[in-house]
Amino acid sequence: MGFVIEVNQLTKRYGGKTAVDNLSFTVRPGHVTGFLGPNGAGKSTTLRMILGLDAPTAGTATVSGVPFRSHPRGLRHVGALLDAQQVHGGRSAASHLSALAVSNGIPRRRVAEVLHEVGLTDVARRRIGGFSLGMKQRLGIATALLGDPPVLIFDEPINGMDPEGVRWVRHLFRRLAAEGRTVFLSSHLMSEMENTADELVVIGQGRLIAAEPLHSFAARSSRIGVVVRTPQSAELVAVLTAAGATVEPDAERLTVTGLPAERIGTLAFDNRILLHELTTRTASLEEAFMRLTADSVEYLAGQPR
Secondary structure, three states: OOOOEEEEEEEEEEOOEEEEEEEEEEEOOOOEEEEEOOOOOOHHHHHHHHOOOOOOOEEEEEEOOEOHHHOOOHHHOEEEEOOOOOOOOOOEHHHHHHHHHHHOOOOOHHHHHHHHHOOOHHHOOOEHHHOOHHHHHHHHHHHHHOOOOOEEEEEOOOOOOOHHHHHHHHHHHHHHHHOOOEEEEEOOOHHHHHHHOOEEEEEEOOEEEEEEEHHHHHHHHOOEEEEEEOOOHHHHHHHHHHOOOEEEEEOOEEEEEOOOHHHHHHHHHHOOOOOOEEEEEEOOHHHHHHHHOHHHOOOEOOEOO
16 A cells, blocks of 8 residues: 555535535655645545544545554654644743654654754744744644654645745655655645645545646646737737637737647738737646636635625
């Protein structure tokens, strides 16, 4: 089985509301797998069930073939950051990690090692209550790394981090995956997923929308188009439409689908149409995500559902 997270027909209901609905996917080692979905999609509930914090109504969630609760000294098997704010503010960073090390049979030297790795050595003796959100996120990541586990789960780990911290986290996650670990990352920031994730699991209203490589998701759900700018818009629209293209006006530009840029340029030249811009454009991950999850958004600003 290896260090695999496996979710199989997982369901969670709270009264009459279904938060997770017959969800199945697999997260494998050696990759950063991004976990995406609109607010209220069931991401945090799914992570809590993987970690044994919530019991499923039906289905299973296992790590390396067994429920997380079956792993003795869990931090040696799975490191997780779900909520950086849920830490006793009266303790220091060092004492917080030391207590976890003792309870999980982890050598004390790891406390200093992970504090150094996340950049908190100089504030190790300060009370956590005085930490900024970004510092608490770093401490949460240190906690996840403490047992040197093969499986790591992070829920919105870069909230409150400055640009340097975001870059550091990005490189850390990719390094951990390159070491052969299983890295499962939930985030609402599409730009970070584009820069960090190799694979994606996308859900909406608790149901699976996609589980595939990031590039495949973008290619399948994105529309490749060509952006054209010309002072002869009407003439060009007529020529391109006659050639079978679809043309959408957008301010001073036209977005063309159905023809490659080379063919558009040739048609414009043959018809003596002046072009000021001709650019092939692929929709971003964010645009692809918005299209595929449009029917799964629970709350639309200004639009009741």
